[in-house]
Amino acid sequence: MDKVMYFLEKYLLPIAEKLGQSKYLNVLRDSFMLSFPLTIFGSIFIVIANLPFLNLLMSNDKLAILKGALAPAAESSMLMMTVFVVMGIGYYLTSSYNIEGIFGSAIGVSAFFLVTPLQNGGISLDRLGAKGMFVGMLVGFASAEIYRRAVQKGWTIKMPDSVPPAVAKSFSALVPGFVTLAVFLIVRIIFSLTPFENIHDFIFVVIQTPMVKLGGGLIATIIAIILIQLLWFFGLHGQTIVNSVLDPVWNTLSLQNLEAYQAGKELPNIITKQFIETYTVGLGGTGMTIAVVFALLFVVKSRQLKELGKLAGPSAIFNVNEPITFGLPIVMNPLVFVPWLLAPIVVVIFTYIMMAVGLAPIPTGVIVPWTVPVFFSGVLATNSVMGGVLQIINCFIVFIIWLPFLKVLDRKALELEAKPQEEDLDLEL
Incomplete structure (x- = not known):
C-alpha cells in the first residue's frame, strides 16, 4: 500500500496538478x-x-x-x-x-x-x-x-x-x-x-x-473514474481535472443520443455525460457517498460519526459531499481507500451491463442539473422511472461495499469516545 501511495504521489499528482x-x-x-x-x-x-x-x-x-x-x-x-x-x-x-x-x-x-x-x-x-x-x-x-x-x-x-x-x-x-x-x-x-x-x-x-x-468504451470510463477517485483521495478536485479532458468526448456522445432521441431512433451510446454525472457524481457526490451518509445516520453507533451524518445529510441530498470527503475524512485516509476506489468501479460496470442488456434505459442526452436529487435525476436523464430505480439499486451496492469498512471506523471511533470516560474514572479513584 505504501509503495502504491508513493508511486501515485510521485508520478500521478504532478501530472494532475499540471492539467489542473x-x-x-x-x-x-x-x-x-x-x-x-x-x-x-x-x-x-x-x-x-x-x-x-x-x-x-x-x-x-x-x-x-x-x-x-x-x-x-x-x-x-x-x-x-x-x-x-x-x-x-x-x-x-x-x-x-x-x-x-x-x-x-x-x-x-x-x-x-x-x-x-x-x-x-x-x-x-x-x-x-x-x-x-x-x-x-x-x-x-x-x-x-x-x-x-x-x-x-x-x-x-x-x-x-x-x-x-x-x-x-x-x-x-x-x-x-x-x-x-x-x-x-x-x-x-x-x-x-x-x-x-x-x-x-x-x-x-x-x-x-x-x-x-x-x-465511450467501458474500459476508458473505468480508467476515468479511477483517476477521479484517486485525485480526490489526495485532495485534488478529480472531476474538474478529468472532466476538462474528457468532457468534449462525453458531451459529443450525449448530443448523438439526443439527436437520435429527437428523431425517434435507437440511442447509440451508453456512456455519455449523463451516464457519468447521473450514475457516479449524481449519487450524493463524487464516490456515490450518499450511501455512506445513510450508514452514518442509521447504522453506526459512534456519536461522532452520527453527528457527521447529520451534518452531511442535507448537502448529500443535492449531491454535495465535501462534508464527507473532508469530515470522515476520505482524503488521505487509508482505512477507506478500498471502498472509495472500488464502489464507483463496481457501480459503473453494473450500470453499463444493465443498460447494455436492456434491463435499464440509456440516458437520452437531456441535460440534468447535477444538484437534482437521486431517483429524480435518473428519471429525468432516461425519461423512465427505471432510471431512478437503477440509481437506488446502485446506492444499495455502494452501501454494501462500504459497510465493513464503516464498521471498522465506527469501532475505532467508539474506542476513542470511551477513553475520556476511562481517564475520568481513573482520576476519581
Whole structure:
C-alpha cells in the first residue's frame, strides 16, 4: 500500500496538478459551462414533450403538434452547443491574454461558420452539434491564438482619443480579425481540394470518431473514474481535472443520443455525460457517498460519526459531499481507500451491463442539473422511472461495499469516545 501511495504521489499528482493549471483545459471547462443554462432550457422542453403519459391525454395528432411547437427550444440551444462552446473559447482564451474578449468570441464563431460546409443553401444542424464539436474546439482555440498574436504584434489601427471607445475598439480589431478569418478561408479552400471536401468531415473521420469510440468504451470510463477517485483521495478536485479532458468526448456522445432521441431512433451510446454525472457524481457526490451518509445516520453507533451524518445529510441530498470527503475524512485516509476506489468501479460496470442488456434505459442526452436529487435525476436523464430505480439499486451496492469498512471506523471511533470516560474514572479513584 505504501509503495502504491508513493508511486501515485510521485508520478500521478504532478501530472494532475499540471492539467489542473492548464490554461486551455480551464478555458474549455468554462466554455462548456457557458452553454449550461442554454442547454438546461432545451432539456426542460424535451422532457415536457416526451413525458410518457402524454399519449394517454391527447391524440397522436395533437401530440405531434405539441412536439413540433416545442422542438425549436432544443434546436436553438442543445443542438447548437458547438456554437456556444466556440463562443466561450474565443472569449475566455482571448480574455486570458488581457485582450478584448468579445472580439475573440465573435471572430471565433465567424471562423467556425467559415469552414462549415453549406447544404441546400444553409448549414446542417448536426454540424452545429455533435458532428461539429471537435472542429468547433480546434477552430475556437486556433482563431483566438491567431487573433491575440496579431494584436500583441501591434497589427492594429489606432484611432484618436476623441473617437468613441466602441468605434476605436472595432477599428483596433479590424486587422487582426481580417488576418484570422483569412487564415480560415485558406483552410476552407485547401480542404475543398481534398477527397474530404471540408475540414468537418476530415476531423470527424480521422480524429473525432476514433476518440469518441475510445472514450465511450467501458474500459476508458473505468480508467476515468479511477483517476477521479484517486485525485480526490489526495485532495485534488478529480472531476474538474478529468472532466476538462474528457468532457468534449462525453458531451459529443450525449448530443448523438439526443439527436437520435429527437428523431425517434435507437440511442447509440451508453456512456455519455449523463451516464457519468447521473450514475457516479449524481449519487450524493463524487464516490456515490450518499450511501455512506445513510450508514452514518442509521447504522453506526459512534456519536461522532452520527453527528457527521447529520451534518452531511442535507448537502448529500443535492449531491454535495465535501462534508464527507473532508469530515470522515476520505482524503488521505487509508482505512477507506478500498471502498472509495472500488464502489464507483463496481457501480459503473453494473450500470453499463444493465443498460447494455436492456434491463435499464440509456440516458437520452437531456441535460440534468447535477444538484437534482437521486431517483429524480435518473428519471429525468432516461425519461423512465427505471432510471431512478437503477440509481437506488446502485446506492444499495455502494452501501454494501462500504459497510465493513464503516464498521471498522465506527469501532475505532467508539474506542476513542470511551477513553475520556476511562481517564475520568481513573482520576476519581
